[in-house]
Amino acid sequence: MRTSLTVAEALATVLEHARPISEHEEVPLTEALERVLAVDLASKVDHPDVDNTAVDGYAARAADTAGASREKPVRLRLVGESPAGRPFSGEVGPGEAVSIFTGAPLPAGADAVVAVEDTARDGEYVLLFTPATPKDIREKAQDLRRGEVYLRRGELLTPGRVGLAAAMGYDRLPVVRRPRVGILSTGDEVVEPGTPLPPGGVYNSNAYSLAALVRQAGGEPVLLGKAYDSVAALKQRLAGAGRLDLILTSGGVSMGEYDVVRHLLEAEGTIHFWKVLQRPGGPPIFAEYAGTPFFGLPGNPVSAMVVFFLYGRPLLFKMLGRSDPPYRRLRAIAEDFFKGAGKKTAFRRAVLSYDPTAPGCHRARTVGNQSSEVLRSMAVGNALVVVPPHTNVEAGQEVEVIPFGEVLG
Ligand code: AMP
Ligand code: MG
Numbered sequence: 001m002r003t004s005l006t007v008a009e010a011l012a013t014v015l016e017h018a019r020p021i022s023e024h025e026e027v028p029l030t031e032a033l034e035r036v037l038a039v040d041l042a043s044k045v046d047h048p049d050v051d052n053t054a055v056d057g058y059a060a061r062a063a064d065t066a067g068a069s070r071e072k073p074v075r076l077r078l079v080g081e082s083p084a085g086r087p088f089s090g091e092v093g094p095g096e097a098v099s100i101f102t103g104a105p106l107p108a109g110a111d112a113v114v115a116v117e118d119t120a121r122d123g124e125y126v127l128l129f130t131p132a133t134p135k136d137i138r139e140k141a142q143d144l145r146r147g148e149v150y151l152r153r154g155e156l157l158t159p160g161r162v163g164l165a166a167a168m169g170y171d172r173l174p175v176v177r178r179p180r181v182g183i184l185s186t187g188d189e190v191v192e193p194g195t196p197l198p199p200g201g202v203y204n205s206n207a208y209s210l211a212a213l214v215r216q217a218g219g220e221p222v223l224l225g226k227a228y229d230s231v232a233a234l235k236q237r238l239a240g241a242g243r244l245d246l247i248l249t250s251g252g253v254s255m256g257e258y259d260v261v262r263h264l265l266e267a268e269g270t271i272h273f274w275k276v277l278q279r280p281g282g283p284p285i286f287a288e289y290a291g292t293p294f295f296g297l298p299g300n301p302v303s304a305m306v307v308f309f310l311y312g313r314p315l316l317f318k319m320l321g322r323s324d325p326p327y328r329r330l331r332a333i334a335e336d337f338f339k340g341a342g343k344k345t346a347f348r349r350a351v352l353s354y355d356p357t358a359p360g361c362h363r364a365r366t367v368g369n370q371s372s373e374v375l376r377s378m379a380v381g382n383a384l385v386v387v388p389p390h391t392n393v394e395a396g397q398e399v400e401v402i403p404f405g406e407v408l409g
Contacts, residue, residue, distance in 0.1 A: 007276060015318055018318035043145065043167075082104040087105040245292070277343060328403060
């Protein structure tokens with residue numbers, strides 16, 4: 001069993017064991033937001049399908065309107081109109097114009113438009129104060145060309161991409177099936193929120209913070225409740241879990257007698273590694289159990305979240321075939337002292353804010369108490385300050401940060 005890996009080694013090992021999900025499902029556009037596109041999508045149509053106008057005004061023949069000005073307007077005879085969706089069926093002849101509205105096809109015979117602001121109506125005629133030009137004509141297929149791929153497999157469906165898929169003619173989209181992620185909490189002391197807290201008890205926060213992180217990463221959390229600290233209880237819960245793509249447990253991975261997740265995996269799993277040189281979150285176990293990747297996360301609430309964010313999230317991204325990175329790295333100016341952790345990499349929680357005057361444009365302030373059981377640090381904070389081994393970060397120093405929440409100005 002490999003133990004005490006560096007952060008980079010642990011991440012590489014986790015990614016090595018990620019099996020991309022091959023099953024797709026079709027969802028309507030209204031359900032597609034934040035799903036991952038499973039295939040390349042080519043446009044079914046040209047857009048626009050014909051030349052059309054980008055302005056309200058008049059369509060005419062440019063040659064008829066040369067030299068038009070306020071002083072010497074050009075007068076054209078109106079022969080019809082072309083509202084969006086109801087094209088003018090006739091042809092624009094010499095000395096003629098058709099009134100036209102944004103998005104409407106340019107009528108046959110016309111090769112130019114003039115905006116309504118540069119004209120005046122005169123009964124059956126229109127006066128042009130500037131020449132009609134092709135500049136406000138949107139050329140056929142200038143936006144989308146039929147058969148061309150504009151959305152690619154692995155792309156997260158953002159609002160813009162959902163809209164683009166609709167514009168390309170799709171009403172349903174093939175997306176990657178969400179990985180089903182079992183979440184099991186261990187610990188005799190752990191009780192469900194909403195029930196009375198017995199002496200020495202602690203509410204099961206891990207299940208819910210992890211379920212939220214899983215959802216954010218594109219997975220489907222499957223809450224498996226909690227198991228008492230015995231190998232038998234743990235096995236029983238896992239046996240009843242159904243088909244999963246990943247198992248997450250929290251607690252029971254340290255050195256103690258009651259660290260039953262470790263005992264179970266030592267006896268019946270294949271352990272890829274135990275322990276990473278980092279703080280918080282030192283003792284995670286990454287393994288395979290009954291053919292399923294298994295992350296034994298530490299019990300401390302901050303550790304569980306940080307370890308999932310740094311390794312579990314990239315694992316889910318790879319399973320989903322997502323082409324966007326699982327997290328960003330930014331540079332920031334530390335406003336406080338951030339303590340290192342000797343030979344380990346420290347991930348200190350910070351409030352990261354945008355400041356265009358700071359080098360790197362960001363500032364990182366400590367959340368205060370950096371203990372791994374103080375979950376408020378993850379609620380108040382929005383980023384991890386990375387403190388490399390054998391260093392501390394002094395106030396005023398430039399640091400690397402990994403945002404895990406929205407960064408505000
Ligand atoms: P363990 O890793 O099992 O020794 O747990 C470490 C610490 O995390 C202990 O203080 C536990 O009470 C706490 N803990 C374990 N599981 C949870 C949980 N699901 N929710 C909140 N705290 C937990
Ligand atoms: Mg425990």
